[in-house]
Amino acid sequence: xKDIRVGLxxxxxxxxxxxKVFQENARLIEDRLGAxxxxxxxxxxxxxxxxxxxxxxxxxxxxxDDLLTSxxxxxxxxxxxxxxxxxxxxxxxxxxxxxVVTANKALLAVHGEEILAAAAAKGVEVMFEAAVGGGIPVxxxxxxxxxxxxxxxxxxxxxxxxxxxxxxxxxxxxxxSAVLRDAxxxxxxxxxxxFDLEGIDTAHxxxxxxxxxxxxxxxxxxxxxxxIRSVSAxxxxxxKQFGYKIKLLAIGKFDGEQIEARVHPTMIPHNYPLADVDxxxxxxxxxxxxxGPVMLSGRxxxxxxxxxxxxxxxMAIARNILSGARGxxxxxxxxxxxxxxxxxxxxxxxxxxxxxxFSAMDKPGVMAQISGVLGRYDISIASMIQPERQEExxxxxxxxxxxxAKEENxxxxxxxxxxxxxxxxxxxxxxxESEIA
Amino acid sequence: xKDIRVGLxxxxxxxxxxxKVFQENARLIEDRLGAxxxxxxxxxxxxxxxxxxxxxxxxxxxxxDDLLTSxxxxxxxxxxxxxxxxxxxxxxxxxxxxxVVTANKALLAVHGEEILAAAAAKGVEVMFEAAVGGGIPVxxxxxxxxxxxxxxxxxxxxxxxxxxxxxxxxxxxxxxSAVLRDAxxxxxxxxxxxFDLEGIDTAHxxxxxxxxxxxxxxxxxxxxxxxIRSVSAxxxxxxKQFGYKIKLLAIGKFDGEQIEARVHPTMIPHNYPLADVDxxxxxxxxxxxxxGPVMLSGRxxxxxxxxxxxxxxxMAIARNILSGARGxxxxxxxxxxxxxxxxxxxxxxxxxxxxxxFSAMDKPGVMAQISGVLGRYDISIASMIQPERQEExxxxxxxxxxxxAKEENxxxxxxxxxxxxxxxxxxxxxxxESEIA
Numbered sequence: 124x125k126d127i128r129v130g131l132x133x134x135x136x137x138x139x140x141x142x143k144v145f146q147e148n149a150r151l152i153e154d155r156l157g158a159x160x161x162x163x164x165x166x167x168x169x170x171x172x173x174x175x176x177x178x179x180x181x182x183x184x185x186x187x188d189d190l191l192t193s194x195x196x197x198x199x200x201x202x203x204x205x206x207x208x209x210x211x212x213x214x215x216x217x218x219x220x221x222x223v224v225t226a227n228k229a230l231l232a233v234h235g236e237e238i239l240a241a242a243a244a245k246g247v248e249v250m251f252e253a254a255v256g257g258g259i260p261v262x263x264x265x266x267x268x269x270x271x272x273x274x275x276x277x278x279x280x281x282x283x284x285x286x287x288x289x290x291x292x293x294x295x296x297x298x299x300s301a302v303l304r305d306a307x308x309x310x311x312x313x314x315x316x317x318f319d320l321e322g323i324d325t326a327h328x329x330x331x332x333x334x335x336x337x338x339x340x341x342x343x344x345x346x347x348x349x350x351i352r353s354v355s356a357x358x359x360x361x362x363k364q365f366g367y368k369i370k371l372l373a374i375g376k377f378d379g380e381q382i383e384a385r386v387h388p389t390m391i392p393h394n395y396p397l398a399d400v401d402x403x404x405x406x407x408x409x410x411x412x413x414x415g416p417v418m419l420s421g422r423x424x425x426x427x428x429x430x431x432x433x434x435x436x437x438m439a440i441a442r443n444i445l446s447g448a449r450g451x452x453x454x455x456x457x458x459x460x461x462x463x464x465x466x467x468x469x470x471x472x473x474x475x476x477x478x479x480x481f482s483a484m485d486k487p488g489v490m491a492q493i494s495g496v497l498g499r500y501d502i503s504i505a506s507m508i509q510p511e512r513q514e515e516x517x518x519x520x521x522x523x524x525x526x527x528a529k530e531e532n533x534x535x536x537x538x539x540x541x542x543x544x545x546x547x548x549x550x551x552x553x554x555x556e557s558e559i560a
Numbered sequence: 561x562k563d564i565r566v567g568l569x570x571x572x573x574x575x576x577x578x579x580k581v582f583q584e585n586a587r588l589i590e591d592r593l594g595a596x597x598x599x600x601x602x603x604x605x606x607x608x609x610x611x612x613x614x615x616x617x618x619x620x621x622x623x624x625d626d627l628l629t630s631x632x633x634x635x636x637x638x639x640x641x642x643x644x645x646x647x648x649x650x651x652x653x654x655x656x657x658x659x660v661v662t663a664n665k666a667l668l669a670v671h672g673e674e675i676l677a678a679a680a681a682k683g684v685e686v687m688f689e690a691a692v693g694g695g696i697p698v699x700x701x702x703x704x705x706x707x708x709x710x711x712x713x714x715x716x717x718x719x720x721x722x723x724x725x726x727x728x729x730x731x732x733x734x735x736x737s738a739v740l741r742d743a744x745x746x747x748x749x750x751x752x753x754x755f756d757l758e759g760i761d762t763a764h765x766x767x768x769x770x771x772x773x774x775x776x777x778x779x780x781x782x783x784x785x786x787x788i789r790s791v792s793a794x795x796x797x798x799x800k801q802f803g804y805k806i807k808l809l810a811i812g813k814f815d816g817e818q819i820e821a822r823v824h825p826t827m828i829p830h831n832y833p834l835a836d837v838d839x840x841x842x843x844x845x846x847x848x849x850x851x852g853p854v855m856l857s858g859r860x861x862x863x864x865x866x867x868x869x870x871x872x873x874x875m876a877i878a879r880n881i882l883s884g885a886r887g888x889x890x891x892x893x894x895x896x897x898x899x900x901x902x903x904x905x906x907x908x909x910x911x912x913x914x915x916x917x918f919s920a921m922d923k924p925g926v927m928a929q930i931s932g933v934l935g936r937y938d939i940s941i942a943s944m945i946q947p948e949r950q951e952e953x954x955x956x957x958x959x960x961x962x963x964x965a966k967e968e969n970x971x972x973x974x975x976x977x978x979x980x981x982x983x984x985x986x987x988x989x990x991x992x993e994s995e996i997a
């Protein structure tokens with residue numbers, strides 16, 4: 124029986140999970156693959172900490188080069204994360220003729236083109252299922268069985284930290300900062316959670332999904348990205364009253380001409396499929412011209428779920444090696460020469476429904492002034508809540524759900540409304556998706 | 561650019577959908593595949609009916625043999641359905657060295673072993689994503705990216721007709737027979753819906769999922785199968801009161817020793833992921849030892865969704881041909897020599913929670929008698945509803961949700977309870993799944 128030899132760069136959480144798959148499921152993998160997957164080496168700067176798994180001392184090294192230059196390693200698994208030295212190591216592995224599996228969305232979103240070009244030139248594969256949605260096999264679904272479809276949209280809940288915080292804010296009627304502190308204490312949020320909370324991690328993942336679904340190049344800067352720091356318990360409660368939940372949604376759409384690419388807190392009807400994806404779970408909802416809507420959900424992070432995706436990729440590469448397949452499936456779902464650079468629709472041009480919250484004086488005529496401005500900008504009101512006054516003469520929130528409107532009009536109308544003397548604070552809007560399909 | 565030539569057997573609903581993919585997505589498929597997929601022939605006994613798609617007259621034939629023996633067809637797509645002549649045609653295609661794609665779950669569940677052995681001997685592939693869950697790419701998920709997992713369970717809502725009927729019964733508080741008549745009039749149920757309503761179609765699909773997930777042979781006779789004809793509006797309403805929905809669930813479990821394989825109406829908590837899969841939608845929830853729970857949902861039937869799955873398989877085979885891969889992924893997820901014949905747990909041995917409904921005299925002491933029998937068989941009561949009496953001295957329903965109990969005990973206890981003089985009708989039970997994971 125043939126051996127496929129694998130080298131691991133990075134012995135952190137996912138690395139440890141990956142080692143566990145090698146150890147616990149060796150027999151099952153052999154039964155499915157017809158070959159042994161051999162963990163030939165693990166490189167990490169720290170090779171002394173106890174990770175709760177036992178590996179032969181001989182396979183641990185602090186020098187990545189030991190693995191990158193070893194002639195008998197077939198596949199390098201990069202689980203270091205970040206841009207460098209991950210990029211250098213991956214390029215070196217490719218130059219050495221090794222296939223690469225990575226979970227590194229940041230690397231792919233920023234250096235993907237360079238890395239995939241190097242791999243194509245060398246005739247090796249780069250696979251990255253674990254980079255999006257943890258254990259959910261969404262990338263292989265897009266590249267493999269759904270590949271006869273033209274895709275119209277992709278929606279995703281892709282960041283476990285954000286979804287955990289929003290879920291707790293929703294269930295406990297709690298404020299962002301309190302939940303964040305507790306999430307950090309419990310290990311559900313990093314000490315520096317900026318990448319997660321600002322939506323950057325989600326945007327990295329959306330960039331990959333958009334490229335795969337629509338066959339286009341897209342850079343991180345082209346994705347409109349808004350995080351969840353501005354989401355308040357108040358707006359979550361108003362959303363509930365209207366029958367909505369607030370999720371950090373990754374949204375990609377293609378109308379045949381332009382791409383919409385955006386990440387922002389979004390209200391979705393509470394009975395929509397994505398609305399029930401709570402806590403650290405992730406989900407992706409794709410819409411294809413033949414398959415219609417397809418949703419995949421599961422654990423979006425964590426040692427073991429992510430290791431499942433990593434090892435699925437390792438086995439796919441092993442199958443290609445064993446069956447003699449070369450260049451079987453393009454890394455980005457489309458063959459390199461056919462990938463386009465489709466135009467991105469400016470945010471001012473998007474059409475959406477909106478949740479608007481105003482803070483206005485509690486006196487007659489205020490609603491008439493506000494709705495007058497909205498009307499002049501073609502923004503029609505679907506429903507409204509004006510809670511009872513809380514203190515004599517003070518400011519009260521006025522909350523409005525609109526029908527579909529153009530974002531440019533909404534922004535201009537809100538500027539104009541904010542200039543009214545009866546309006547006390549900067550008005551706020553949250554986009555609504557109620558036609559996820 | 562190379563051509564991959566495809567012959568279609570069966571020009572019905574799915575056949576027509578498949579022709580539409582060839583016609584509408586030719587360019588996109590070429591961009592992804594690097595080859596042209598050519599629809600080389602269509603065989604059907606009826607080649608005159610207008611299906612709403614235009615094909616070159618020359619490619620239509622009434623003789624399947626024209627395609628099966630044609631030297632320039634690479635892939636045969638079998639969309640006839642049923643056992644014969646589908647089996648004969650598929651075996652002939654294989655004998656002629658052609659790869660086969662089929663959507664025929666009945667054929668696979670009954671003649672799968674014979675067909676796959678013939679394919680292995682000849683070195684051709686048989687793929688069947690469309691046989692389970694319509695457009696949902698669940699078979700490729702199990703065979704490809706989730707393949708490093710040992711699976712513990714698979715739950716599925718796999719029959720659109722049953723799910724449509726149960727959804728309408730639930731939403732409209734309507735009886736089975738009325739909804740069925742309307743579903744037939746609307747085309748959501750066949751004129752002879754026996755295969756669907758009796759759970760046989762679901763059992764065919766579960767047989768395939770169990771084989772793929774657990775690496776075992778299983779025949780249709782080994783799957784305990786109960787349809788939905790006995791589900792009443794009354795029980796659906798009681799389920800609602802307890803916070804449950806009734807679904808026709810396909811259940812496969814593996815505890816490391818025995819397989820559970822059953823299809824029956826099942827109560828699931830209304831806030832569980834599968835509970836929201838309504839109407840003609842299908843869903844599969846897999847649980848793997850590393851990935852944890854993964855759910856896939858989408859359109860379980862229909863011309864276009866099923867055609868998506870068929871063409872995904874055609875493209876997978878085309879990729880193997882183009883890349884020179886032979887025997888890349890085993891048809892049943894495990895290599896033939898490693899497939900076991902695991903023992904099936906007898907239904908009397910399963911452990912489940914139960915919904916019990918008794919029809920008893922409305923007089924003091926009745927509950928004591930019933931709960932006395934239950935207690936003697938180790939069946940403990942989790943909650944109970946005894947609606948107010950409707951007529952003096954008549955029979956009333958008594959409804960009980962149990963904690964986990966052994967099915968054998970439940971059946972024996974119910975027989976004993978039915979023999980009580982205060983019990984007026986045969987008692988009824990519905991199994992509950994509340995730990996779907």
